[in-house]
Amino acid sequence: METNHPPGLTISRLAARSGVGVETIRFYERKGLLERPVRPSRGYRKYPPEAAKRIRFVRRAKELGFTLQEVAELLDLRVDAASACADMRTRASAKLEDVTGRIADLQRMAEGLSGLISACDLSVPTTPCPILDALERPDA
Amino acid sequence: METNHPPGLTISRLAARSGVGVETIRFYERKGLLERPVRPSRGYRKYPPEAAKRIRFVRRAKELGFTLQEVAELLDLRVDAASACADMRTRASAKLEDVTGRIADLQRMAEGLSGLISACDLSVPTTPCPILDALERPDA
DNA sequence: CTAAGGTCCGTACCCAGGTACAGAGTCAAG
DNA sequence: CTTGACTCTGTACCTGGGTACGGACCTTAG
Numbered sequence: 001m002e003t004n005h006p007p008g009l010t011i012s013r014l015a016a017r018s019g020v021g022v023e024t025i026r027f028y029e030r031k032g033l034l035e036r037p038v039r040p041s042r043g044y045r046k047y048p049p050e051a052a053k054r055i056r057f058v059r060r061a062k063e064l065g066f067t068l069q070e071v072a073e074l075l076d077l078r079v080d081a082a083s084a085c086a087d088m089r090t091r092a093s094a095k096l097e098d099v100t101g102r103i104a105d106l107q108r109m110a111e112g113l114s115g116l117i118s119a120c121d122l123s124v125p126t127t128p129c130p131i132l133d134a135l136e137r138p139d140a
Numbered sequence: 141m142e143t144n145h146p147p148g149l150t151i152s153r154l155a156a157r158s159g160v161g162v163e164t165i166r167f168y169e170r171k172g173l174l175e176r177p178v179r180p181s182r183g184y185r186k187y188p189p190e191a192a193k194r195i196r197f198v199r200r201a202k203e204l205g206f207t208l209q210e211v212a213e214l215l216d217l218r219v220d221a222a223s224a225c226a227d228m229r230t231r232a233s234a235k236l237e238d239v240t241g242r243i244a245d246l247q248r249m250a251e252g253l254s255g256l257i258s259a260c261d262l263s264v265p266t267t268p269c270p271i272l273d274a275l276e277r278p279d280a
Numbered sequence: 281c282t283a284a285g286g287t288c289c290g291t292a293c294c295c296a297g298g299t300a301c302a303g304a305g306t307c308a309a310g
Numbered sequence: 311c312t313t314g315a316c317t318c319t320g321t322a323c324c325t326g327g328g329t330a331c332g333g334a335c336c337t338t339a340g
Binding site: 050053054056057060061062063064065066074075077078079080081085088089092093095096099100102103105106107109110113114116117119120121123124125126127128129130131132133134135136137 | 190193194196197200201202203204205206214215217218219220221225228229232233235236239240242243245246247249250253254256257259260261263264265266267268269270271272273274275276277
Binding site: 043 | 315316317318319
């Protein structure tokens with residue numbers, strides 16, 4: 001008979017699928033970023049395959065400049081009976097505003113870089129730091 | 141006579157204008173993120189007003205998920221006679237690709253958040269973590 | 281001239297986010 | 311039943327990005 005594992009990944013298989021180390025998974029669990037997995041076998045963690053998606057989300061969100069605390073907040077957002085909708089809406093709106101602000105800044109950075117590339121093609125010298133203005137805000 | 145400062149900010153005035161502490165400015169200088177300022181007066185640093193813009197750029201870029209090393213690379217991009225255009229173009233294109241990738245991910249995150257807010261308004265329960273899919277990449 | 285407050289440099293310390301053992305227990309292929 | 315790979319918990323350690331002194335020196339309002 002083939003190895004007939006019931007569904008469930010060991011921690012090392014999950015680590016391999018999500019591109020992180022075993023220690024990182026346990027670290028994320030301590031930090032509350034990952035649900036505590038079931039432990040059917042004498043204390044050994046068993047993960048559903050979707051867990052990998054969650055870990056990849058954490059990694060990418062972190063690359064995008066969110067702290068682990070903020071990532072945890074994003075992952076906790078959901079609509080359910082147990083939590084007040086108004087509260088969830090407030091939190092989601094705040095995150096959305098944060099995200100759109102980041103997009104705007106990155107877009108201006110992209111424009112600056114494009115301009116730089118054009119200037120290069122035309123051999124137009126630029127001032128030092130031609131993308132410096134990209135992140136200037138009126139309010140700040 | 142009014143205090144007739146010749147142009148040039150002391151480090152503490154620059155710090156106040158850019159929203160960081162004095163120590164942070166010296167730290168950024170050590171890391172090569174800030175030009176070494178002139179020191180006309182017995183070793184005291186004197187900054188041009190534009191220095192504040194550079195510091196604000198560093199702060200915001202860091203919030204957007206760039207390491208200080210990457211920020212330094214962004215700040216070093218320029219078109220001039222001294223550096224090979226092809227090389228600059230290559231580096232700028234790589235940064236641009238990075239930035240557009242971030243924008244795309246954040247946009248999907250924004251969509252996820254918007255969907256969540258709509259679901260809230262309609263009182264539609266969502267699965268746990270409805271924005272989990274936002275950062276799934278085909279390649280990764 | 282003098283005293284309060286800036287500035288200098290260097291080193292030490294701090295927090296977030298991991299990463300790496302150590303020592304003990306567990307599982308499973310042969 | 312063994313043996314080698316895996317897992318467990320806990321603690322120690324590491325890097326990036328600052329922050330906070332200590333002790334000496336400078337500058338400027340009064």
